[in-house]
Amino acid sequence: MKVVGITTQQEVFVGSKERNFRINEFLIIVDPYQGDLIGEVVEAQTYNKYMPLNLQGELADSSVIDSLKTIGYNIEEDTIYIGRIRLLNEALYPVESGSDVRVPSFEEVKDLMIKSSPDEGLVLGIIKNTDQMAEGMDEEYKNLLYTFEEGKLKVQKDIPYIFDIKSMHQYPHIGVFGGSGSGKSFGLRVILEELMELNIPTIVLDPHFEMDFSEVGPYIPKEKRKDYREKFKCLQIGYHVGVRFEDLSRQDIKNLLGASSPLTDAMSNVVDILFRGRESYNSFYNKLKMLAEAQEEGSLDRIQRRIDESSSDLEREGWQKRKELFINYDKICPYSSVRGIIWRLTRLENEGIFSKDIKPIEEGLQMGKLIVVQGSTRILQVFSTYLLNNLYYKRRDYKDALYKNTTAEYFPPFIVVTDEAHNFAPKGYEPPSKSILKEISQEGRKYGTFLILATQRPTLLDETITAQLNTKFIFRTVRASDIQTIKEETDITAEEAKRLPYLRTGDVFISEASLGRTIFARIRAANTTSPHRENPFDELRDKVIEDDKKFLEIIEDKLPINGDDFINVVKEIEKETGKTYPITVFEEKLEGLVDKGLLKKKQTPFFNIFTK
Template sequence: MKVLGITTQQEFYVGSKDRNFRINEFLVVEDKQGDLIAEVVEAQTFNRYIPLNVYGDFVDASVIESMKALGYDVDEETIYIAKLRLLEEALYPVETGSDVRIPKFSEIKNLMLRTKKEEGLVLGVIRNTDSLYDECEDEFKDLLYTFEERGLVKQREIPFIMDLKSMHQYPHIGVFGGSGSGKSFGLRVLLEELMQKEIPTIVLDPHYEMDFSDCPDYFKDEKRDFNGSFKCLQVGVHVGVKFEDLTAGDLKNLLDASSPLSDAMNNVVDVLFKNKDSYLSFSNRLQALTEAQEEGSVQRIQQRIENAKNNDEKEAWEVRKDLFIQYDKTCPYNSVKGILWRLRRLYNEGIFSKDSRDIENYLKEGFLVIIQGSTRILQVYSTYILNNIYHKRREYKDAQYKKAAADYFPPFIVVTDEAHNFAPKGYESPSKSILKEISQEGRKYGVFLALATQRPTLLDETITAQLNTKLIFRTVRASDIDTIKEETDITSEEAKRLPYLRTGDVFISSAVVGRTIFARIRAAYTISPHTQNPFDELKQKKNEGDEKFMRIISDKLPILGTDLLNTIIEIERDEKITFTQDELIQKLENLYKNNLIGRENTPFGYMYTKL
């Protein structure tokens, strides 16, 4: 392999007669400046049937001439040509004619492996490093499996191990990729690694898929049990908000999550909400004020008091009168009514039925805590819980700095799928506010983000810019590719490959490494509860229905078409199930079509029989 054509300090071409090149593989140039490590960014193959000048944008006349001078017969031989880019810019242009060779593992170890497996997250393998695997140290071998065309394959390439400790200097992770690209699979692998390291993590799961209880069939011999490492908690069922612990700011954030509060609504909460209010006391105060405002004046309320039928009614209207006199001018009726409506909606959704102590306790024990609910409910609840636990961690670190006493709260990672719903670009939302604060200041307090989305273009730009490590799976939309190019060091050649990446292949752009690595995510040890093919589900349910009905009518066969009514009566008596005559005929016909029963023609119509 030789360097060809006119070169620069950064890029040059390499030719070979007998070895083809692979994208993203590493090669060493034996230059006068010393051994220079470079990466293949483009590769082409030419032979006599494809003249070199066909691809004028890839090779130029200088490349062709240097190939002839170096002894390549461009008219007869098959020629392999690659464009290489140095990992570190050289002092001078690379010398044409320099030899190029495959590197030794020791030469690129520091580029590939920046931490030990015990201190990092083993996410997958670095593509096209199989030639170096045999030289690899034993501690980096046999760590994982990957899925290839031929199925589950044992590790044969150098592992990609993410340096967890480096997040203190280069915080936050982004996981980008379109539907079916392997994004959710990659996120699952990341969470498995965090569980194995016992890193406290809180996950917002709007799809109810981040459950780690089930082991896939392909890993039954090497089953990993995560049941003691994670907890799934549903908002309104297992966790919620203790109303008495809310501040006015917390309450406004919760109410604001449905849609932005007006200035008048904010004022209503500030004026009417009292410290240590219960849901009942606050909602009753709002209700009483709206009823007083509906009367419209003190005089009409006084008439209500005078016409009261008993002391309880009189006292209730006196309370309304006091509220009206005190708050009518500062709290407009429509704003009070709007706050009351939002408050009751949250209550009906179960937000105030539980507290959040379980989440805090599990995080302190190093658990992965999965918060499940609809996207809207999670937008509401995450506003409260993330503010709450982030500021507990912040208060602990601030107290530590001031040498004051404070309850310990551990560092943790916040993970969410569909992140653009929680931190949207172009408009404000309460959950976006806390996520933006964590993205900008969380590193100082040991709080980090891992945000996954199919649409990086729709994610808040300030947050996207703070994601120092980005896992980029197959992406098709041009606007999303443009965003990725702006936010990473991915090259134009790599950007062109994004729409065609195989499921599970990923570009990892890391500020720690200082360059983009082409990798493949390892096979996960667990499986999502939503992996069953929906068409297989349809077939399974139909078969179950047929089997159930077969058990019901098997002892009643044969059944004559004229005897259907008696059969229906027997089924209702024995099984407590009611059919119409048409429904029974349809079910019998389905069993016949599926070759479970026979059917004969008789003078009185069909007769259904056992096979």
């Protein structure tokens, strides 16, 4: 392999007659004046001067090639392989043309490729096209993982990609981008498995109910299987966790109410005026309800009449309180705003938000567990606003207390992970969850709080947050606007951007600030599987088979069934099992079993007879 053509300090072309080049492989240029220069192949081509394209872009026809072979030219041996190499570090001078090129040894690239030991970093996959360098690799980096390719599990042959989790202190936050079916959620699962391995406290906002790690992947060899059941907890909003109303501040209340739909200035004013700190839900709700009922009466005279006409002391006392609220607040709390607050408050209560607290989450984080918070996207927007504010400021207060030499209860550093991140921090409008995520993205590094945000649409994610993501995992992406956003936010090259729509599922470009460049990797096979892994069409087929089997069991002791006796058979089935079949449906199910070969049908002049 030799350097050919015109060279620069950044890029050179290399040619070979024996060896083809692979994109993203690393090679060393032996420059006689500047020493060894390491570079990455960014473009690879082959060329054969005897097989040119004609003016229409078509290859020379077979008769031309046969003629050349007859004359004595060895067509295959005259193929030249050409690669364009970009140097990792700019050379002082243009590279010497004619310099030799060779494959580096592992020791020569170790410091470039591996920034952490397997025990202290996240073992996420392999660096593609490094198999030749991996031959002399240290034993601690071998047999760490499997990859899943072409429907089969493959043993690791390349250098592993190990993310240095400690580097997040200088280069915080991770973005995971990729379209549907690109391997994005799969990659996120692998990252979370590695965080559990290191017992790093993590909160996962899971709108798809898929981040469950209790089921081990059946494809993983038995000796390599790992059990994560003690390392994570799935908690559903309204069932396991919620918000303790008495702990809410005015701002918390407004954030929660605003998550249902934005609050007007008048509604915000109602909360500021009527809410008192450490007030119970019932106390605040009753105050609003009584004020609204007094406003519905419309005047003090009508309220006084209700007091005078009260049939009991309790009723009289209630209308007396309504009168006081009306006098104090009617002018400054418009009726429509009060009703709006009542509607939002009732909706949150009905969803179980106020029935629990966040204690299980705090306890799980203190134990170094991964806590998966599950709920619909809207409920997660509501709940995460309160949760992240609460936990982030606990961690911040602890760190500030250390700085000031005062005492504060310990709260551990933690990572916040969410899929569909553009729903929580969108560009263009301000849901309550966006402000806390933006604050963590800008200041969280100082306090040991980090973000891992996954989205199919990086263009829709808030630009301030996107700019703070120092490491980006970029899976297959098709939309031009998203590719443009990725090009603007990373050091991905034009050639790599062109490849984005065609990446295989699980292949990923990793733009890591601590490395200072983009590498091409493949995510390892996950140790666990998603609860949604079953193909829906297989599910449909299995359900039909199961239903047929159950129906056969029900009618088995009633066979043969005559066509004129359906009504009696159906009544008998209803009496025995409680299941009711309309006559037409019952006959259709019998006909269906005949079509599938599970029953036989005998036709007579008067009716059909169904038998085994």
